[in-house]
Amino acid sequence: MALGARQVSRWCCLLKTSRAAEFPRRLRSCSITAHACREFAPLALLPSKKNVLLWRLQAYRHVSVLSCSPPDSAKDEFFSSPESNLPSPVEQEQAKAKPLPDLNAKILYEDWDDVPPSSALEEISEEEAVQIIAEPLLPLQSSTFRDYVDHSETLAKLVHLGVDLSQVEKRQKAGQLLLTLDFEKDIKKILLFLKDVGVEDNQLGTFLTKNPYILAEDLEALETRVAYLKSKKFGKAEIAQMVSRAPYLLLFSVERLDNRLGFFKNELGLSVKKTKDLVIRLPRLLTGKLEPAKENLQVCQVELGFQRNEIQEIVFKTPKILTASRKKLKQTFDYLHNIMGIPHHMLTRFPQVFNSRLFRIKERHMFLTFLGRAQYDPAQPSYISLDQLVSLPDEVFCTEIAKASIQDFEKFLKTL
């Protein structure tokens, strides 16, 4: 009896001190308040009315069962009991072997009302002393998962799955979301859904790291979106590939996905089949912003001077050009066209050059000019194709294309 009261008084003090801070903290985005975590029952942090009583019951029975069942109680009961000035000293628990009888909740309630609270300095017997569980409290507010991961099965299972919690905790509200969810009840069904869609087991971790918000989505909505994609004649493997490479895809509603697919079809003017092929190869077109893609197309047409059919061919071969930076695109084109003297039709045949870094093109072109081998016209002898210019690694480029040693290339680079 005395034991319960002791624990109550201890919690009373803690309630008073941290109650004020509890409510505003709940709404802060990047901090993780533990109050909503239902699993932390015995170690439980302050929090909501449900846990408070649970902790009380557990303390009384001193059995640390980790499952939680939310009993009803009024918080006022706690504050009505007189508090003692000092909480009982923390006593280390020792291993207990003997099982304890289950107590009926009703009996407990009745006993509770009769027992007067006792002083913290009252002497207790050895058995009662051994039965006190006093573990250090978990912090109520934290900006990192490190404080909670050892005490939460959900978080432990996510770590074993491969989710990078250090990245997730930096996202807005993602940390709080993970703490409120339970692995068995909520997360498991989303994971099974993702496996059905076709995401590989070893990719689930990275998927959740990039998009933890999918765990808050409604399962029916997700299934509707997959059904929509299937109705647009995307194959199962293709949908799996798209979802793996663009984790945010399934967060978009059906209308938004429809709008975006329509946008690309209209802007590029490609056939339905080709647009689908494009989107399968670069699904982040659908999840990214549309304005920059439109501006890139404008740049290609107006400033770079490509014809519409040339743009279609380039975008189909290298869709990354739609997400490239405009400034770099213009600089690369300027060097290729004006300084290297490559005409538009050659660039249309080898659009991979737009994906490579400008410094690589410059260094290799200057080396070839120095050797007198800079010949990019297929009609003339010793022609060097643009894709070989950019895609080959340095050693192969030096020996095959430039017909020089890599030491010569390095010495040349140091003269630039």
Next chain:
Amino acid sequence: MAAAAAVPAGLFAVYKPAGVAWGRVRAAVETRLLSELNAAPRRALPQHVRFLPTQGDGGATELVPTMVPVLAEHPLVRGPQFRRLKIGAGHRLDVKASGVFVLGISHGNKLLTDLYNCHLSKVYTVGGLFGKATDDFSDTGKLVEKTTFDHITREKLEQILAVIQGTNHKALLMHSNIDMKTQEAYELAVRGLIRPMGKSPPIITAVRCLQFAPPEFQLEIHCLHETQQYLRKIVHEIGLELKSSAVCTQVRRTRDGVFTLDDALLRSQWNLQNIRSAIWSCQLKVQAEIERTLGHQDGSNLHQQDVEMAHAADS
């Protein structure tokens, strides 16, 4: 700590390519090193004892002590081991210039200050073009005037260079604050060690013409306390002295104190292993140079301390 021992420490030189700001070069090296250091395998997770509930006999739950790994130390929970590296830059190069650029990592940054205080000269290869003058003295600036250059010969150019070298030599002697009439000054001058050991305006210690093929020409300039824009201005003034005009096409640093072009690492060589070996190979000569130049200054303090300690030990 074992983690800190994995980080290389010391001075090394990279070849800064033209067209990139020096800050970006420093950041690129830092990013590359961080990714390689974080990719190294970490030690095993520590374990701790937890009392976990298990189903005992008769269906009742009981606590059993078990060793479980501490998940708070798991790499996926903790994050990368290294997030920042202290990389300092030596004498900087502006965007259009290229060449030897000295960087220091962690403890090596202290040596950067020492090297700065040594006031060693740097060697540049400066390329110029006769016939044009622009507002910022380089070939990418706005054109101001065009002139003829047919009358320029190599002898005239070398005459101008000799004049420049002469005036700068006088400035060198003046700023080095040494009394010229002493034996010490004579010995230093014989060994070529007279130079300003404090702040001074830019001084050119030696100039010579490497190539002359009008309109292009190339100079090798040894200088102290300079900026690359100052060298471009020198090229412009050479053009004016020759009654023509000139712009600077290339400024390339071939030597920064003890670091030469051979020590500089190219962009493809900016990885952990190459940097470690570069630090190792440059360590000795950096140490030797600092001791030679600053040794007699620091040494007096150290000597005094040694002498005092010897006295204390004796008495």
